[in-house]
Amino acid sequence: MKIGLFGYGKMGKMIEQIAQQRRHTIVAKVDINTTEVDYKNMDVAIDFSTPDAAFNNITTCFENEVPVISGTTGWLSDYDKAVDICQAKKGAFIYASNFSLGVNVFFELNSYLAKMMSTLNQYKVSMEEIHHTQKLDAPSGTAITLADGIIENTNYLDWKLEEGDDKIIPITSKREGTVPGTHTITYKSEVDDVEIKHTANNREGFALGAVIAAEWIQGKTGIFSMKNVLNLK
Numbered sequence: 710m711k712i713g714l715f716g717y718g719k720m721g722k723m724i725e726q727i728a729q730q731r732r733h734t735i736v737a738k739v740d741i742n743t744t745e746v747d748y749k750n751m752d753v754a755i756d757f758s759t760p761d762a763a764f765n766n767i768t769t770c771f772e773n774e775v776p777v778i779s780g781t782t783g784w785l786s787d788y789d790k791a792v793d794i795c796q797a798k799k800g801a802f803i804y805a806s807n808f809s810l811g812v813n814v815f816f817e818l819n820s821y822l823a824k825m826m827s828t829l830n831q832y833k834v835s836m837e838e839i840h841h842t843q844k845l846d847a848p849s850g851t852a853i854t855l856a857d858g859i860i861e862n863t864n865y866l867d868w869k870l871e872e873g874d875d876k877i878i879p880i881t882s883k884r885e886g887t888v889p890g891t892h893t894i895t896y897k898s899e900v901d902d903v904e905i906k907h908t909a910n911n912r913e914g915f916a917l918g919a920v921i922a923a924e925w926i927q928g929k930t931g932i933f934s935m936k937n938v939l940n941l942k
């Protein structure tokens with residue numbers, strides 16, 4: 710597979726390594742100062758850039774009939790517009806806030822736990838995410854996906870980056886050293902706590918998931934998720 714990398718930072722470099730181990734070829738490394746891109750030579754684009762660059766990178770790929778795997782977080786206010794452009798061009802698109810296989814299982818566990826907790830009013834949920842100090846967005850995209858999973862399965866209405874009222878999920882975002890990504894969800898009552906946690910030990914899991922998604926999307930048309938790729942439920 711011939712891969713165009715959009716964003717050649719920490720994740721772009723890790724994806725290059727994993728893709729080459731899986732016998733793929735990197736045909737473009739597009740970063741902030743790139744002036745020309747040859748889309749004709751690309752089977753797929755993998756975008757791990759920045760919140761302000763992602764939408765333009767992704768939709769330019771659709772205009773050039775290149776399927777896109779997007780891992781960039783912090784640009785989702787434009788997600789629906791990107792989907793419209795993809796569908797108009799009969800393209801193919803996967804966005805995931807987190808491509809790690811473990812986190813995608815954790816997303817399912819989170820939804821299942823939320824469903825069970827939804828009738829136990831004595832528990833109040835909260836979330837903590839910890840990432841490295843270079844991270845531009847807060848809360849993490851993963852934390853937002855986890856909050857959405859809780860909202861879909863309980864009476865919680867929204868999330869907030871601070872203590873909210875009863876129906877709001879409070880998210881605490883910490884930025885420490887080089888932490889690749891840790892997410893903890895706690896249901897607290899007077900008598901006990903129920904907690905689930907995912908810890909990324911490095912960035913390899915994110916990169917592997919993105920390359921697996923790029924392999925999976927070959928020959929397909931439409932809007933997909935990691936749930937489709939991993940055949941979860």
Ligand SMILES: NC(=O)c1ccc[n+]([C@@H]2O[C@H](COP(=O)([O-])OP(=O)(O)OC[C@H]3O[C@@H](n4cnc5c(N)ncnc54)[C@H](O)[C@@H]3O)[C@@H](O)[C@H]2O)c1
Nearest residue numbers: 716717718719720740741758762780781782806807808915
């Ligand atoms: N979905 C996931 O699994 C997952 C995992 C890790 C990181 N991320 C997200 O991926 C993104 C990148 O993370 P990172 O750790 O590699 O960050 P990074 O800062 O190391 O790399 C981002 C790169 O994008 C480049 N860039 C800036 N403008 C650009 C443009 N117009 N076109 C192309 N590239 C441009 C920057 O110069 C930089 O090299 C972030 O949004 C992060 O939250 C997602």
Ligand SMILES: O=C(O)C1=N[C@H](C(=O)O)CCC1
Nearest residue numbers: 782806807844849850851890
């Ligand atoms: O390093 C980052 O930045 C990460 N971003 C994603 C997020 O915002 O959830 C995934 C974890 C790492």
